[in-house]
Amino acid sequence: MPDSVPMTREAFDREKARLDEMKNVERPRIAERVAAAREEGDLKENQEYKGQREQLAHLERKIGVLADKLSRAEIVDPSSIKRDEIAFGATVVVNDLDYGDEEEFTFVGAGDEDYDANRYLITSPIGKGLVGKKVGDQVEIEVPKGKLRFEVLDIRYEDF
Numbered sequence: 001m002p003d004s005v006p007m008t009r010e011a012f013d014r015e016k017a018r019l020d021e022m023k024n025v026e027r028p029r030i031a032e033r034v035a036a037a038r039e040e041g042d043l044k045e046n047q048e049y050k051g052q053r054e055q056l057a058h059l060e061r062k063i064g065v066l067a068d069k070l071s072r073a074e075i076v077d078p079s080s081i082k083r084d085e086i087a088f089g090a091t092v093v094v095n096d097l098d099y100g101d102e103e104e105f106t107f108v109g110a111g112d113e114d115y116d117a118n119r120y121l122i123t124s125p126i127g128k129g130l131v132g133k134k135v136g137d138q139v140e141i142e143v144p145k146g147k148l149r150f151e152v153l154d155i156r157y158e159d160f
Contacts, residue, residue: 016070023063095150107120135154
């Protein structure tokens with residue numbers, strides 16, 4: 001699937017519920033506020049109306065982005081992943097060859113990312129650069145700030 005968005009069944013279900021909440025709860029609530037503000041008078045000078053319309057437009061953009069992500073979702077079955085190389089769900093320890101630091105990344109799908117906790121999207125530049133690598137492999141990855149050079153020290157998988 002081109003430009004697929006890998007994710008676990010749990011993440012898919014969570015994101016689907018979030019989309020349903022936006023469509024069926026948030027959108028009608030904001031639409032009611034737009035209608036109420038419209039009734040307050042001259043729309044050219046009605047800041048409440050303009051604000052509510054902007055909020056509705058922002059929500060519609062979020063709905064569109066999330067719906068697109070879900071339409072391209074590829075559900076990954078963790079039990080089908082090779083455990084001797086880096087793939088979806090892997091926690092990887094690498095040595096930064098330029099700084100000598102060890103770093104740890106867990107590669108997850110959409111809806112599970114948390115960059116503060118080193119949970120990176122498998123489709124991120126670092127994820128794409130490390131997929132398929134094995135312990136001992138060295139890799140150079142192009143990122144927006146330049147090149148990263150890593151040596152893979154450890155790969156482990158934990159149950160999803």
